[in-house]
Amino acid sequence: MYLRKAGFTLVEVLVASTIGAFIALVAVGALRAVTASAVLVENNINAAAELRFAANMISRDLMNLYRDPNYTNTRFIGLAEESEQGYISYLIFYTVSRIKARNGQPEGDVYEVGYNLVTEEEKSVLMRRYWPYPDKEETELHGVLTVLAEDIDIFQIRYYDGEEWSYEWPEEMEVLPQLVEVNIAARQQGKAKPISESFMVNFVRTASMAGITTEGGQEETQGGAGR
Numbered sequence: 001m002y003l004r005k006a007g008f009t010l011v012e013v014l015v016a017s018t019i020g021a022f023i024a025l026v027a028v029g030a031l032r033a034v035t036a037s038a039v040l041v042e043n044n045i046n047a048a049a050e051l052r053f054a055a056n057m058i059s060r061d062l063m064n065l066y067r068d069p070n071y072t073n074t075r076f077i078g079l080a081e082e083s084e085q086g087y088i089s090y091l092i093f094y095t096v097s098r099i100k101a102r103n104g105q106p107e108g109d110v111y112e113v114g115y116n117l118v119t120e121e122e123k124s125v126l127m128r129r130y131w132p133y134p135d136k137e138e139t140e141l142h143g144v145l146t147v148l149a150e151d152i153d154i155f156q157i158r159y160y161d162g163e164e165w166s167y168e169w170p171e172e173m174e175v176l177p178q179l180v181e182v183n184i185a186a187r188q189q190g191k192a193k194p195i196s197e198s199f200m201v202n203f204v205r206t207a208s209m210a211g212i213t214t215e216g217g218q219e220e221t222q223g224g225a226g227r
Contacts, residue, residue, distance in 0.1 A: 036126045039219035047151065048195050051186050054126050054148035055197035058091075058182055061113050062201045066094035074114065075136055078159055078169035078180075089157040090116040095135050101144045112124050112143065117155040126152045126184070147187035153194055178204045 068074045075094045080087040092114040100107050112134035118127050131143030159169040160179035169177055180203070185196040 012223060047186050047188065050149035051184055051195055051197045055182070055184055057128060057148060059199050059201065061095040062180060064096045065203065066096050066110050069140060075134065076169065076173045077174055078157055080167040085158050086154065088117050089105055089155055089167065090155055101130045101132045114141070114143065123150070125150050126153050126155055149186060151187045153182060153187055154183060156183045157181065173193060176203050178202070
């Protein structure tokens, strides 16, 4: 009697190898998709965190706006230029802060701060300029520059004078706006809809809370502005 040896034919081996290779490709593809999705989500989370950080920074500086009974000692300038996304704003003003611009250097508590969008090729970043020696007579801009957020498409500010909104607040106004509305939007990777942060600062409300009356019956004081 002859014993028959069990084994696989060449066809069976080829079929098994093909199936195994297909399963491996599917597994690798799924792993890459999951990894790419995780990276995309993490990048968008980081972008949203940057946007919130930038909005909080601007809001804090505006809420601590430096005020003086003599407006010539204060500064608040809002400029804008048109773009494909609408108006791109530039803002400069004096703020009260205990955070030094340069560690170990003698500084006061009134700073000149500026916010603007810098675009180079396809990259755009929101910058903050922070200077401990505010001087309205100085024409050259100085300060420590910090990148607050990247891939910003919209940095738009509007100002309310009590009757209407505008995108600019020139220095010649010689009075503060009643309301300031700030809108920031950044691109999301893999998504058509951008992420955005918006807030409003009410200068009149905080001045009223401080109990100091200014010209026109509005109450105003140094520092602070409420949302």
